[in-house]
Each structure stands twice: as structure tokens, then as C-alpha cells.
Amino acid sequence: MAIKLYDSLSREVRELRPPHPLGAFRFYNCGPTVYAPAHIGNFRTFVINDIIRRLLELEFGASNVKHVRNLTDVDDRTIGQAQKEKRPLAEITKKWTDLFHADCASLNCIPPHVEPTATGHICEQVDMIDVLMKKGNAYRSADGSVYFKITSFPEYGALSRIKERELKITNSAFDADHKDDVGDFALWKAYKPAEDGDVKWTGPQGAAEGRPGWHIECSAMIKKHLGDTIDLHTGGVDLLFPHHENEIAQSQCCNGTTFARHWYHSEHLLVDGGTMSKSKGNYYTLGDLVTRGYSPMAVRYALLAGHPRKQLNFTLDSLHAAESALTTLRAYRATLPFTGTASDVFTPVFAALEDDLNTPAALGALFTIVNRRGGDAGSGSFDRVMFALGLKLDAPAAPTTDIPALVKALAEKRWAAKQAKNFGEADSLRRDLAAVGWTMLDSKTEYKLEPLKK
């Protein structure tokens, strides 16, 4: 089968073309800015991109996919955070990079093959800016910054359909900058001692010391690690303009060829029907949800429960639903005969995924099959589905908690009473256990202790 995916540039669902003859399928996904913990909205995008990665591997073979995702470790926000904490930039970005990696692992996201950083590619960025200045696509401003001249690129706006004249003229746009045109964007930002601390590098020829603008990093890292043309470029919708529009302008003017053959943008996550914000109290990181007793796998499931190109309303109830659904899948997996991957009972699930990444339809198809039982479903074919969705069923439903001695003692007592068929006492002890927040799950020969769910 072929993977069909919406293309934001042509605005139609198109087949993802096979890798070009010279090598692997080149896939770039805009990564996080590492100045704070990523929130679950960020992870919606990364989980969706993880599904794309998995489908590409299934379609073209794992060795024929090259996946690159960057880390933005120098920009206004990272520098601002370093200044606020009065610590070196690298220390701040290392801390949040480590947490990001840990969260991705918890969510069972396959790491990209290359994870370049902006600070690790200053030369490459400067080189591109040099070329753009020489070609007349960029100019130095009075303060030594360098701007891209959007009128030099007639196709500017093709991706976002935003025309130059529609850009709002804000005060700040003219106050702080020295650009010729509101639409022009920074390739290089001149050093500002009051704001930038000690963060500065030697700039392009003729420019002041400073740091790269945000957009150029992706263009430079893509050029270095994937080449002048890539097969798929993805990110959240918010990046469509200006970030991706600007990437196209920079890369195509510099390289003189098509930048990305396919663009894909996932929609935002809403929480309780609205935008997440710290002030509304609906801003969640993965850590917040784990602290509340939800498993990372349930978070992943919940993030897949809506169509990636539609806003998804995330609620704590949806996490309950996800935990229950995963329990059902675990139980189903346990009933399957041990077999290879030959069966095609799960074809509808893959068909849904390959039809523009319809994850909710895929989950629907999966449960339809699960509920019907029968067919020649076996563990191998089922595990292949779980791989595509990235659902790890062997992960515990919730982190195990240490069992207090008191609870253990009560449980032993009740088990003894039950064995003696002293059911009155056994029931009474069950109530005592509930009072301290625990419950006993009996089987014929043994029991298990679990914390009571709220």
C-alpha cells in the first residue's frame, strides 16, 4: 500500500513518493525549543510525527528512512531563560533537552536518526546567509543585523497564502528593527549586550557579531543532513507562517531548487475546549499527568484519539478512556495465539493510517476487529499494529507504588480469613483496606494489592 498524506502546499491529499534513487526517504520534523518542559500539545505533534516515522519504516524499510529533528537551543526564549536564571545558556538547554528525551522515551517515540542543534550549526547558517547576501536576497541593516528581502522571492507566501500587503503593521515591528520592509525577517541578529548576555558568534561577512535568526537554523541543518531537497517536512500548524514560509524562501533562494516535496502540519491540541495556558490551569506537561497517576502510554493513546489535522479536545476524562482502552487491548493480546505477521485481519487498521494518517479511524477499525474476535489474528500480526501505533502494551498501567507495611499486614489477615471461609471478617478487612486507599484483587491461589483509583 501507499501512504497518502495531506500536503499543505498543494492543499490536497497526495501519495508520499518512494525514496529518491540515490538514498533514503528524507524526513524533517521541526523539533522543540529547549527552554522549558514540553507540554502535551507539543507532544501531540511529536507523537503524530512518530507515527509518520513508523509508517515510513513499514512502507520503505527501516534502513530507507532518514529522520532528522532539530533542537532550537538559541533564540529569544532560551536566552531569556538563561538571563533570568543567571546561568549559562548551554546549561539551561541541556537540562530541558534531557527532559525532552526522557519524555519522548516514555511516550515510546523513536528517536530521530540525527538531532542537530542550532548552536552546533552556526557555520552552516552563516554560510547560507553569505550566499543569500551575495545573491541579493538579503541585506545588512544599520545595526549590523541581516534581513531576508521577501520581495526578492516572488513565490513568497505560496505556503501560507499570506500576501505581503496583508501583513499587519505593528509598532513593535518597526520600533525594534531596521528592516526595509515589514515582511522582511531576520537571518542574523546583531548582538545586544543588555539582552544577550555572552551569547554571540562572528557573523556573516559585513555583519556584526550576534546570533542566527530562528528560521535559518532549520534550512541550514536540513541542507547539511538531508540535502537541498527533502521528501517530507512537518511541524505544527503554527509553524506554517512565518517559519516554514521563511524556510522555503531561504532554502530555495540559496540552493536554487525545490526545498520540500511534501509539507504536513498537525493541528493544535485544545484542553477543556480552549487553548492551553498556565493562567487557566489547563497547561499540562507529561510529568504533570504522570504525577496524577496516568500512564504515558495512556497519554499517547489519548493524543491519537483525534484526527491529526483537526483540533483535538484533550480532557482528563479522555485519559481515563485511554487507560481502559489499553486494558482491553492488553487482555485481547493475551488471548492471541503465538504467530507470525502473515495475517491480514488488521489490514483495515493500516488502511486507515495510510489514508492521511487517520488515527481515530484506525483505532476504531482495531476495536471492531478486537470485538469480533475470530479471524486468523495472531500475536505477530497484532504486534505489528501496535508497532505502527507505537503503543507499548507491556508498559505498566500506572507506576507501581510501594506497599505500606500496614496494608500488607491487613491483606495477609484478610487472605487468611478468606481461606478459613470466615467471610464476614474478610469483608470487614476489605473495608479497612479501602479506608487506607487500597484494594485486594483475589484469584484462586493468590491476591494482588492495588491502590484504589479515585
Added chain:
RNA sequence: GGCGCGGUAGCCAAGUGGUAAGGCCGAGGUCUGCAAAACCUCUAUGCGUCGGUUCAAUUCCGACCCGCGCCUCCA
């Protein structure tokens, strides 16, 4: 103002020009001393409102109402 998306059962959420996937919750049942798990059954004559096209519309068209996103560095 410009560009774009959406309104489907208590909640979340697919989908189609021909009569509403799936998950959660809820109800009933089987099985367990009880509880839990598991399994079985049930749960939208209805898809924002009003018109139109059609043999047939939730699905196409128009208007309207409501919600959401982006419009210079937010995934």
C-alpha cells in the same frame, strides 16, 4: 479586517449522496463467597439553525448562529 478549521449521543470521536465506526461512562447479564478482572447484551429515526438542489442530504449549495486557530520568532 485577512487566511483557515470546526459544530455528530452524557463525554471523546470517525464517517458517508442511500439511510450513523470506535473508545469512555451508564444499564442489564454470565462468572467469581464478596469485590475486581474477563466475557455477553443494550444505549443517536439523529449528525448547530434555516432554506435550496436531489428519487434520496448528516454528507452537496447558500445564508445565519456558535466555537477555535494563525496573521513575525508558539508544536
